[in-house]
Amino acid sequence: MTRAAQAKAFIAQAGWQNATVTPLAGDASNRRYDRLTRANGETSVLMDAPPANNTNVSAFVQIATYLRTLGLSAPRIMHEDSDAGFLLIEDLGDTLFTHQIADNPALEELLYETSVDVLTHLHQNAPPKLGSYASPVTLPLAALAFDWYQLGATGTVDNDAKRHFMSMLEPLLAQYDTDLTVLIQRDYHAENLLWLPERNGVARVGLLDFQDAVLGHRSYDLMSILQDARRDVDPQLETDMKARFVAQNALDPQAFDAAYAVFGLQRNMRILGVFSRLCMRDAKSHYVDFIPRVWGHLMTNLNHPMLEPAAELITASLPEPTCDICATLTSKSGQWAGR
Structure with missing residues (x-):
C-alpha cells in the first residue's frame, strides 16, 4: 500500500473521509502536514511522519498530552496510529x-x-x-x-x-x-x-x-x-x-x-x-x-x-x-x- 493510500485509510478511520485535504507548510524534518476541512467548516490537521524516516509520533503525543495537563495550548490529539506514523490533531490555525x-x-x-x-x-x-x-x-x-x-x-x-x-x-x-x-x-x-x-x-x-x-x-x-x-x-x-x-x-x-x-x-x-x-x-x-x-x-x-x-x-x-x-x-x- 502506498503512503498516500495509508493516509487515506487513516483519515477514513478517524471519520474525516469526506474532508477536503489542503497541504500545509512543512518544516526542516521529514514530517508532512495537511489541513482537513469538513463541509461545515470544521478543521483538523493530519501529521504524516513515516517511521522509515526515523520519525516518532509517540513522542509528540506524550509531550502534547503533558503540556495540555498544564493548561498550555498544545494541539489536542484527535486520532492516532503511532505504528504507521499518523496523527490527527487539533487545528490551532495559521496565526504564527x-x-x-x-x-x-x-x-x-x-x-x-x-x-x-x-x-x-x-x-x-x-x-x-x-x-x-x-x-x-x-x-x-x-x-x-x-x-x-x-x-x-x-x-x-x-x-x-x-x-x-x-x-x-x-x-x-x-x-x-x-x-x-x-x-x-x-x-x-x-x-x-x-x-x-x-x-x-x-x-x-x-x-x-x-x-x-x-x-x-x-x-x-x-x-x-x-x-x-x-x-x-x-x-x-x-x-x-x-x-x-x-x-x-x-x-x-x-x-x-x-x-x-x-x-x-x-x-x-x-x-x-x-x-x-x-x-x-x-x-x-x-x-x-x-x-x-x-x-x-x-x-x-x-x-x-x-x-x-x-x-x-x-x-x-x-x-x-x-x-x-x-x-x-x-x-x-x-x-x-x-x-
Missing part, C-alpha cells in the same frame, strides 16, 4: 507569531512577554521522564559547524581546530549538567508559536514542534526564541525579556547571562552546521539565507568574557558568512546527498 507581528507590529512586545510567561509556567511544574540534553549530547552537535559549515564554505574540515573547539567547549557545557531540570522544547521560536487571542493567559500561545523535548537548562528555550534564526529580534527586546524571565524565576542575573551565552554558543554552532547540511545534503538551499543571522547571534554570545578563548578559535577557524561564502554553500545544494 511571525505573521501576527508582521500584520500588527504593536503586538510584538505582548507576544514575546506571553511566550516568556509560558516558559516560566512550564518550568514551575515537574517535567515528565525524558532524556537529558547534557554535554555528551550537545557537544558533538555544536561541532556540526565544522562538519558541515566549514566543509561547505572552505572545502575541508580542520580537524585540529574542531578537536580544540570541543575540548574548550566541553567543560563550559558540563558545568551545567547537574542543572538540566526543566522541559525544553528545543525549537521554541516565532515560527513554531501561534497567537490565540481568544484564549486566556499563557494559553494564548499555541505550541508546535515540541516532539524533540528533553530535560535541559532553563535558559535554552528563552535563548531559542530571543536569538531566532528566522527573524530579527530587537536587542532591547531581548534584554527586556531576559530581565522579565530572570525576575519571574528569582534567578541570579550574572549567572543566568553566563549560561545563556554558553547555550547560545552551542545552539548557534549547531544551527550553522544543520542549516549547511540541509542545503548540501537535502537540497534545501533556502536555509543558507538564515546563516548570516545565526552568525550574528553566535558573535553576540562570544562577546561574553567567559567565552573569549572560544571566540578567538571560532573566528580564526570559521569564515564569516559573507555573500560569497553563502553563494558557495548554495552552489553545493544537494551535492552531499546520502552523506
Whole structure:
C-alpha cells in the first residue's frame, strides 16, 4: 500500500473521509502536514511522519498530552496510529507569531512577554521522564559547524581546530549538567508559536514542534526564541525579556547571562552546521539565507568574557558568512546527498 493510500485509510478511520485535504507548510524534518476541512467548516490537521524516516509520533503525543495537563495550548490529539506514523490533531490555525507581528507590529512586545510567561509556567511544574540534553549530547552537535559549515564554505574540515573547539567547549557545557531540570522544547521560536487571542493567559500561545523535548537548562528555550534564526529580534527586546524571565524565576542575573551565552554558543554552532547540511545534503538551499543571522547571534554570545578563548578559535577557524561564502554553500545544494 502506498503512503498516500495509508493516509487515506487513516483519515477514513478517524471519520474525516469526506474532508477536503489542503497541504500545509512543512518544516526542516521529514514530517508532512495537511489541513482537513469538513463541509461545515470544521478543521483538523493530519501529521504524516513515516517511521522509515526515523520519525516518532509517540513522542509528540506524550509531550502534547503533558503540556495540555498544564493548561498550555498544545494541539489536542484527535486520532492516532503511532505504528504507521499518523496523527490527527487539533487545528490551532495559521496565526504564527511571525505573521501576527508582521500584520500588527504593536503586538510584538505582548507576544514575546506571553511566550516568556509560558516558559516560566512550564518550568514551575515537574517535567515528565525524558532524556537529558547534557554535554555528551550537545557537544558533538555544536561541532556540526565544522562538519558541515566549514566543509561547505572552505572545502575541508580542520580537524585540529574542531578537536580544540570541543575540548574548550566541553567543560563550559558540563558545568551545567547537574542543572538540566526543566522541559525544553528545543525549537521554541516565532515560527513554531501561534497567537490565540481568544484564549486566556499563557494559553494564548499555541505550541508546535515540541516532539524533540528533553530535560535541559532553563535558559535554552528563552535563548531559542530571543536569538531566532528566522527573524530579527530587537536587542532591547531581548534584554527586556531576559530581565522579565530572570525576575519571574528569582534567578541570579550574572549567572543566568553566563549560561545563556554558553547555550547560545552551542545552539548557534549547531544551527550553522544543520542549516549547511540541509542545503548540501537535502537540497534545501533556502536555509543558507538564515546563516548570516545565526552568525550574528553566535558573535553576540562570544562577546561574553567567559567565552573569549572560544571566540578567538571560532573566528580564526570559521569564515564569516559573507555573500560569497553563502553563494558557495548554495552552489553545493544537494551535492552531499546520502552523506
